[in-house]
Amino acid sequence: MKKHIVVLTGAGISAESGIKTFRDADGLWEGHDVMEVATPEGFAANPELVLNFYNQRRKQLFEVEPNQAHKDLASLETHFKVSIITQNVDDLHERAGSTNVIHLHGELLKVRSTINETDVFEWKTDLLLGDLCRNGHQLRPHIVWFGEDVPMIETAINICETANVLVIIGTSMQVYPAAGLMHYVPENTPTYFIDLKPNIASKKHLTVIAEKATIGVSQLFNLLTRS
Structure with a gap:
């Protein structure tokens, strides 16, 4: 049975494609x-x-077009079961080839x-x-506007509860309820945090990759496919 990799993405992954964030x-x-x-x-x-x-x-x-980070995440599906939970409202993950994408904040x-x-x-x-x-x-x-319910949050929680590996890319993990998702993965789940300015609190089994998404996801791909 393939490992289940759950990926939480935010604006940082789409920024390199030219999409700005508020x-x-x-x-x-x-x-x-x-x-x-x-x-x-x-x-x-x-x-x-x-x-x-x-x-x-x-x-x-x-x-705009998907960048290499989007494409590398899609390529992970060759090796693993991959679920992407994104705060982004663009379709760049899908255009890159990812087949299981949950949009928390709409489309x-x-x-x-x-x-x-x-x-x-x-x-x-x-x-x-x-x-x-x-x-x-x-x-x-x-x-999903500020002050509105996030209808996909329960689905996202259920996905996180089955993670074998958690990956967080290009998000400050400050906006709730999305920020709370990392607490639903099973205890001792290996976690990778990819961000130019990582601000995540220390956590067991945490690997920080302080790079922009295109570089960091490439490094992650090599780490995961080698292990």
């Missing part, structure tokens, strides 16, 4: 206060601004009804005011 030094996301564009209150106050913001993010997604290439959160559609073009679900309600980005 957790840059200025606290803004592409020049916007996150409270304006990533909260239900922001959407209620100015839905057109919010829809346009995500339209720009969606367009940007078609201008840019999907939209959903403002009334029924399970009424979800694939969406690759601009989303406008007046675009309605089948029941006549305005559509919104399929993104």
Whole structure:
């Protein structure tokens, strides 16, 4: 039976493909206060601004490509069972070839009804005011905004509980509930933390790789496939 490698990824892995994160030094996301564009209150106050913001993010997604870190993670599936739990809303893991990806914070290439959160559609073009679900309600980005429940968290916890190896890449592990996932892996699970500025507390069986994702995941691939 193949080892189960569970990978938690954050903005750091997509940054090398050219996707910015609102957790840059200025606290803004592409020049916007996150409270304006990533909260239900922001959407209620100015839905057109919010829809346009995500339209720009969606367009940007078609201008970038998976980087070597995404590709190396996909290649791990040749050797192991790999589950990726990502805080990212892009589709770069899937485009690189990963087949088991859980998106905790939603997906840019999907939209959903403002009334029924399970009424979800694939969406690759601009989303406008007046675009309605089948029941006549305005559509919104399929993104988990601040203050909203994270519907995939239970699925993610169940996956972490079956990990033989845990890998954390490009995330500060400061945002909950995602940050709590590492506590659900079985005790004594080997853990690898890949980040240019690792800030993880000391933990048994922890290997820190203080590199950007493309370099760190390449090193990880060699470590795991040699052992």
